[in-house]
Amino acid sequence: MTIKIKTSLALSLAAVLSLSLAVGAHAAGTQAISAQNAWVRWLPNNLPAAGYVTLVNASDKPIDLTDISSDDYEGAMLHQTVSNGSTQQMVMVDKLTVPAHGQVAIAPGGYHVMLEHAQHKVAPGDTVHLKLQFSDGETLNTPFVVKSPAQAN
Numbered sequence: 001m002t003i004k005i006k007t008s009l010a011l012s013l014a015a016v017l018s019l020s021l022a023v024g025a026h027a028a029g030t031q032a033i034s035a036q037n038a039w040v041r042w043l044p045n046n047l048p049a050a051g052y053v054t055l056v057n058a059s060d061k062p063i064d065l066t067d068i069s070s071d072d073y074e075g076a077m078l079h080q081t082v083s084n085g086s087t088q089q090m091v092m093v094d095k096l097t098v099p100a101h102g103q104v105a106i107a108p109g110g111y112h113v114m115l116e117h118a119q120h121k122v123a124p125g126d127t128v129h130l131k132l133q134f135s136d137g138e139t140l141n142t143p144f145v146v147k148s149p150a151q152a153n
């Protein structure tokens with residue numbers, strides 16, 4: 001009698017576990033892109049800020065970052081820093097491809113999201129949101145932690 005009860009309990013536990021695994025897999029399938037380590041390098045005196053984030057693609061197809069917007073800044077554009085001998089220059093980037101089962105880092109020295117004309121006072125310690133739009137139709141409204149130049153590294 002005791003053995004029979006234990007068996008049925010084990011079976012129902014197994015059923016619950018496989019159900020939650022199935023739900024988890026479904027959620028991952030609908031969101032191919034995730035954003036990690038999102039932060040903003042803040043500068044004083046209303047100077048443009050720079051947004052940085054790592055984009056991870058869990059799907060088996062390359063996905064492009066196609067547009068960026070924000071309710072917190074009037075301008076949000078993807079730029080790339082290109083070094084030209086001793087000088088550095090920023091160029092506009094139309095789209096950034098996140099490889100299948102791979103990632104791309106928008107990071108200091110390479111890409112940055114140029115953030116101009118904050119719509120309200122933004123200070124280190126705040127969180128701002130950038131809407132990242134992708135070629136598969138996904139939009140990620142991503143929180144970015146605002147850091148002072150001293151905190152940024």
Ligand SMILES: [Cu+2]
Nearest residue numbers: 079090112114
């Ligand atoms: Cu720039």
